[in-house]
Amino acid sequence: MSRPPRGRGALSNPANRFAPSRSEIDPVADGELPARIDTVQINERPRTIISRNRSPDVPFEQSINPYRGCEHGCIYCYARPSHAYWDLSPGLDFETRIICKEGAAERLEQELRAKNYRCKPITLGANTDPYQPLEQQRRITRELLEVLARYRHPVTIITKGALITRDLDILSDMARQQLCSVMISMTTLDPELKRTLEPRAAGPRTRLNAIRELTAAGVPVGVLVAPLIPMINDRELEAILSACAEAGARNAGYVFIRLPQEVKGLFREWLDAHYPDRAEHVMSLIRQSRNGQENDSRFGKRMRGEGQFAEMIAQRFRLAQRKYGLEQRHGLRLRTDLFSVPPRAGDQLALFG
Incomplete structure (x- = not known):
């Protein structure tokens, strides 16, 4: 396709890499692809819900992803390849x-x-967004927060979904006990770029308003500029940090674009469709920052990149972070000593069994 279906980010649906065979649409026999593709919900009863992480590149050891896949449709999403494990495509699927x-x-x-x-x-939200559009209906994230609040368990949320403000009643109470913090992912302040890059995510202004509402409710908020893409949104770095600081963000981080597995092909299709005049230059700068490849999975390198361009981004970030007061850590250290397992009906009787 020369353009993605309405409200979607990917232009194709490549076969997953584990499939023993592949099929392709015959445009003559099957006609044109639909201009709109509806969301299909697939229910799963997980055997476990808490994932453990040992990567030195991320600041947490435990995570929960309420959903596999994400309606936001961000073309750069590093989680896309995981859909292949479920016999689905990392593209439109x-x-x-x-x-x-x-x-x-x-x-x-x-x-x-x-x-x-x-x-x-x-x-x-370590892998896919806990506040993607389906959450409005399914409320899985809301129910998880209710459990965490009842157990007084600390939680950090990463999202680009403004739906998070729906749960301010829970989050504000947890924040008073130093049990929660939020990172809002901001990629651009340009609504038109957002529309193609992250089709169903909240717009830039809406995300800034979410930062304001969370801050006003006493919830500590940071901003994650992710991903930074050469020649696409890197020029906005300082403007994004300035706007988020003004809205109330306390700290900031960033991630240089990662293109693992099928993501590199999907991203290149997106570049060719929306920025054909600079597509090869963008990919060249990515390769220069990724040890000559489209992706570099080495610990210590995969989040920041290396080389002259990546170092220039790092220097700009450090200067802007200091300028806009986004080095603050106060209020973001969460408490674990309040954790308590609440009694259930019948627990006391068990003492006399």
């Missing part, structure tokens, strides 16, 4: 066939009540 984790809250409660559980902050 990733943003139109969403796996919803039914019973996630009940499973979380079981894991928190385990005798060997040790409390460490949990991150919601």
Whole structure:
């Protein structure tokens, strides 16, 4: 396709890399691809809900992803290749066939009540967005937060979805106990670029308003400029940090674009469709910053890149972070000592069994 279907980011639906065979649409026999593709919900009953992480590149050890796949349709999303594990495509399937984790809250409660559980902050949204559009209907993230609040368990949320303000009643109460913090992902202040880069995510102004509302409610908020893409949004770095600081953000981070597995092909299709005049230059700068490849998975390199261009980005970020007061860490250190397993009906009777 020369353009993605309405409201979608990917222009194709490549076969997943584990499939033993592949099929392609015959445009003569099957006609044109539809201009619009609806979202399909797939229910899953997870056996476990808390994922453990040992990567030195991320500041958390535990995470929960309420959904597999993401309606936001961000063309650069590093989570796209994971859809291949479910016999689905990292392309359009990733943003139109969403796996919803039914019973996630009940499973979380079981894991928190385990005798060997040790409390460490949990991150919601490490892989896919917990506040993507389906959350309005499914409320899986809301139910998880209700459990975490009841157990007084610390949580960090990463999102580009303004729906997070729906849960201010829970988050503000947890913030008063130093049990939650939020990172708002901001990629651009340009609504037109947002429309093609992140089709169903909240607009820049809406995300800034979410920062204001969270801050006003006492919830500590940071900004994650992710990803920074050469010749696409890197020129906005200082403007993004300035706008987010003015809205109330306390700290900031950034990620240089990553293109693992199928993402590199999907991203190149997007470049050719929207920025054909600079597509090769963008890819050249990415390769210069990724050890000559489109992606570099080495720890210590994959989030920031290396080389002259990546170092220039790092210097600009440090200067802007200092200029706009986004080095603050006050209020973002979460407490684990308040964690408590609430009693259930019948627990006291068990003492006399």
